[in-house]
Amino acid sequence: MHRTRGERLMEYSIGVDIGGTKIAMAIVDQNGKVFYKNTYPTPNTTNLETMKLLNENVLNLIDIANQESMHLVSVGIGSAGQVDYENGKILSGTVNIKDWNNVDIRGFLSQTTKLPIYVDNDANTFVIAEHQLGGGKNVNDIISITLGTGIGGGVVTGGKVLRGAWGGAAELGHLTVKFDGPKCNCGSIGCIETYASGSGIANRMRERLQNVTSEKFSYYKEHPEKLTSKEVFEWYEHDFSEAKEVINLAITALAYGVVNVIHTFNPSTIIFGGGLAESNRWFITEVQKKVKEIGLSSLVKDVEIKVSELGYDAGLIGAAYQVWADK
Ligand SMILES: [Zn+2]
Structure with a gap:
């Protein structure tokens, strides 16, 4: 034993x-x-x-x-x-x-x-x-946001997972940040998932590629289904202006989403996970900066925003x- x-x-x-x-x-x-x-x-x-x-x-x-x-x-x-x-x-x-x-x-x-x-x-x-083992250990008020193909949300408030009436609470990916924004899979409009998820980032880039004439991107113009957020992040690193626009939009959308959540739940820690956050930690640092700029100072100033320590x-x-x- x-x-x-x-x-x-x-x-x-x-x-x-x-x-x-x-x-x-x-x-x-x-x-x-x-x-x-x-x-x-x-x-x-x-x-x-x-x-x-x-x-x-x-x-x-x-x-x-x-x-x-x-x-x-x-x-x-x-x-x-x-x-x-x-x-x-x-x-x-x-x-x-x-x-x-x-x-x-x-x-x-x-x-x-x-x-x-x-x-x-x-x-x-x-x-x-x-909450039990990772970055939210010994913390009673935690928000988690997982960035992958979609965006998932979890809320621990007063030490307990927030459930809602039947367990459907904390669909944080479907907070609307722009009411005349893109249509979302959930049926609503302008959800943070349409800007800051892997699929959202790829979709926003596809829209912009239609107006780009450079031959460098002709492969993805012909095969838009092959485009993923990974390419968009690479293009961002190479200073491609349309990719910068898309990633900056994702940072802004996510920051407003996070501010809404902070204003609602007054958490002390926000933990990001999922492939997109794990492989682009600087992206979360940018979200954090933006959150501190736009949120109610009393609520946002001491919130710790970090990437999961437990990994995949x-x-x-x-x-x-x-x-x-x-x-
Ligand atoms: Zn949605």
């Missing part, structure tokens, strides 16, 4: 992070250490196929835990989309995951694993990890950690 220093029996939990392109799974201990991590492409067929993949690989991890005498206490799942966390169900997924609506994950997995099953939105599992596994660790965060 694995014991912690004080001879307390170390507990382990299986974490599952379900995203649009991949599903990551691992065994996680109470210190947030990750064991036997594996990733799988997210099935592009039916929810039955996705559940089969989850079930097989979770059972496999349970076998490993048994062989290694790891004391497993739960399976925790974080998924993109809207989640009824009390009942352990996916209500409506994102367009990125096929057939991911009305899926009773807890009902399915509790039968086969005989373990308690926790299910939450992946932005909430991210803020849980940061934060969502996975938080998924596993739900059982301990719940206590």
Whole structure:
């Protein structure tokens, strides 16, 4: 048996992070250490196929835990989309995951694993990890913003994850910062996601490329679907003026979004995560500068704005950690 220093029996939990392109799974201990991590492409067929993949690989991890005498206490799942966390169900997924609506994950997995099953939105599992183990440890009022293809939000207020009436709170990517702005996937207009997410940055760049004559960009004018935010950030570094416009717009949109959130929740820490923040830390520094310029001084001046210390596994660790965060 694995014991912690004080001879307390170390507990382990299986974490599952379900995203649009991949599903990551691992065994996680109470210190947030990750064991036997594996990733799988997210099935592009039916929810039955996705559940089969989850079930097989979770059972496999349970076998490993048994062989290694790891004391497993739960399976925790974080998924993109809207989640009824009390009942352990996916209500409506994102367009990125096929057939991911009305899926009773807890009902399915509790039968086969005989373990308690926790299910939450992946932005909430991210803020849980940061609150329990990361940059928000010992902090009671935290906002997390994950920048990837879309933008996810999590709020810890008074030490508790903010849920709202049924668990749908903190859709921070869909705060409108321009009411005559671009149309968003959510049905609204001018959301920060349309400016500052990976897809938003690429979309704003595509609009501008239509008016650019330089042959340097002819490949992306002909193949606009190949353009990602990565190219836009590279062009920014090379002083390409349209790319500078797009990135500066993203910084401004995000800063106004963050200021709205600070004015609403009075947090002491804001933690950014997701691929876009991890690989462009200077971008977050610029957002921070802008926030301090435009927000109510009393509220913004002492807010710490930083990038996740837990890195790419934060969502996975938080998924596993739900059982301990719940206590
Ligand atoms: Zn939106």
